[in-house]
Amino acid sequence: MDLSKHPCFSAKAKEVYRRVHLPVAPRCNIQCNFCNRKHDNLDENRPGVTGAVLKPSQAMIYLKYVLENVKNISVVGIIGPGDPFANPDETMETFRLVQKQYPEMILCTATCGFGIGPYIDELAEMNFGHVTVSVNAIDPEIGSKLYAFVRHGKRTLGPKPGFEVLLEKQLEAIARLKAKNITTKVNTVVVPGINDGHIEAIAQKMAELEVDILNCIPLHPNNESNFAHLKEPSDAFMEDIRKKAGQYLPQMTHCERCRADAVGLLGEKNSKKIMRKLQQCAEMPEIFDDERPYIAIASVDGRLINQHLGKAEELLIYGKKDNGGVYFIEARETPKPGGGKQRWEDLSDMLSDCRTLLVTGLGDTPRRILSQKKIDILELDGTIVEAAEAVFEGHSRNFMVQRDIKACNKKNPMAGMGCGF
Template sequence: MPLDFTKHPCFNPDVKGKYGRVHLPVAPKCNIQCGYCNRKYDCVNESRPGVTSNVLSPGQALYYVNDLVESGKPISVVGIAGPGDPFANPEQTMETLRLIRKRHPDMLLCVSTNGLGVGPYIAELAELKVSHITITMNAIDPEIGADVYSWVRDHKKPLRGLAAAELLLERQIQAMKTIKAHGLTLKINTILIPGVNDHHIDAVAAFAKSEGADLHNIIPMCPVEGTMFENLDEPTPAMIHEARDIAGTYMPQMTHCQRCRADACGLLAEGTTQDTLKKLEQAANAPINPDEERPYVAVATREGVLVNEHLGEAAELSIFGEKDGLFQCLETRATPDAGSGSERWMDLAKNLSDCRAILVSGVGPKPTAFLRQAGLKVVVMEGLIDETLRRIYAGEEVRSPLRKTKCGEKCTGSGAGCG
């Protein structure tokens, strides 16, 4: 059955009060640094792009969408817009879209990106029937772009200044051409930054039109503490109206954008409800792959009462589960010997394939990445095991104190660490 594009509230203002959207915050990393952006996680106090109260795995994102649909929320669109860039996190983004398309074949799918890394994925996006792609293009003159972006990272190589802006623009143009070649709807977002690109909006609109873009969305910059543009004044409504009037001579303008958070949910004109925030928190505290049967939790503990051991120093892990209505240590499992590098953590992940989470007082980035990839939720904390298990099995946030010491700093263990 063909998708009904008229149900997309961002592209059809006539249905903005009837159909809603949900943004899935599965993409925490970003590959550029804009002068107006400060990404925040675990934040419920700000309503702007780059902000989310939780970050989800693809499996958790599907769990969340299922919950919203089953509860009767009028969601017609699933989008991915951060809190970083979807294609600085391509594995998470694409797997999320695959899961949603398979489970919800009638759902509209869209993504919003800076355009730097989307190119290699456009063909599959079209296969998945992602109907709308948004690219944020703030300048078509690299000299202006150099004033907007602090850096651009391509394959771990950071670029700055003119070189960064030139690369980003080149990738954006390539992406625009490929998107239209695959017959997808293309929207261009432009952040209006007073004194930086406000005189350049018409040029962006004209160029976007020449490349076949379907809609243009001029968004007023929001001054954000801790950013390069924090001391600039926010554009006035009159400035935005004037810019839209000028850009509108080239292409249609979107005028009802809400500058949505990366975890926005519901109708455009409504804020995210407490009920929805609760559903998001439950999803974030579900197993990384909620459909898998993983009844146990692994714990790095010295005496079986507290989480108080660094993973790299633990010779064995206690495996907890529910028995007779109580959380009990059911067995212990030896950890692989140190010194084998990545193979050590691959073996550990296999040995914990029936565990939904692992609780440790400290852990390095390499084992964290391997364990999460294998579907384990890695919880870094210190505190009572029983209370933490209660929260994990109830799908609640773990609120135990976190260790602030980075792995390798002031380590009091044997020095074997996470290698």
């Protein structure tokens, strides 16, 4: 069990290592009585809220930006704003993309445990690092007071039968996660007057299942929830509960009740710059089933294709809208000159998600290296929008292709330049 780089599992790591949560999972299959489902919120620092919901392809654009602008990110997680496995397609697609593009990252998720079962084998194959399962009771009489309903397939179950199915799925999931050697944490929300006298029993049961760590979280009274009238337990009260639970399992004592879009150190608020980028990414058209969905463009002014690759300090990246138009994604800084062949190797890696490069010219070495990486190279004159739309739609670009005058008339290189030759 390596907890050294996961801030949620290690009090020491939280001072150094940062995490990013990708909010791709808005739906939930249970209704907790302490939860408010209104997840669109920029201010509150609690689970279940986010500034925007992303599709998997949008999440990858956002993740790239975060990793370039926030240091020491060690963990990429999905914790909502609903339940990740009430949104299994979005969750698993995002994890697959992250693992492929950033294999060094720790992958992490937090779930009620209800829907994770069918995906545990694949998570293990992905060398998935850490899973948190929320277990708030093991007694049906207590559990039925914590949940309004549970959706099981097409059925909506009431508090008691719903909880019984939920608990069965939770215990099964935890046992299978541990059998696959996946580090497992259990979160337990402490609700005064409901389950506060039950925490020790939960801890004992989780210890039997060989859970790695227990996180007792004080109730956060959420407006418009069924438990909005209850008060948050005091620090002294929580300290006593953790002491009792600590007889059975190691305790997490530094939880900050993270947002579904949290970025940075635990307890650190998202910057306005990060939040703007999150919302911008959520507005981008989704890109489906294409490993190379973008094109790269060398431009001096952001309007025309008018720059030689060797002089480009950055390349503009464009994607295709669902309606056939194009949209600007980002500017990527090119490798610095002076690296010889390695400069172009690095550039080809940087453009691994681009199908085409549009420039006014380039040398033989970058042409050869980029072509080997299956990046189509076009030397064009024209506007970015017109050329990009033509590339994406497969239309003719002959009217924009630059002509190699010297190649056309080696005897008279001035021919065709309007000089009368």
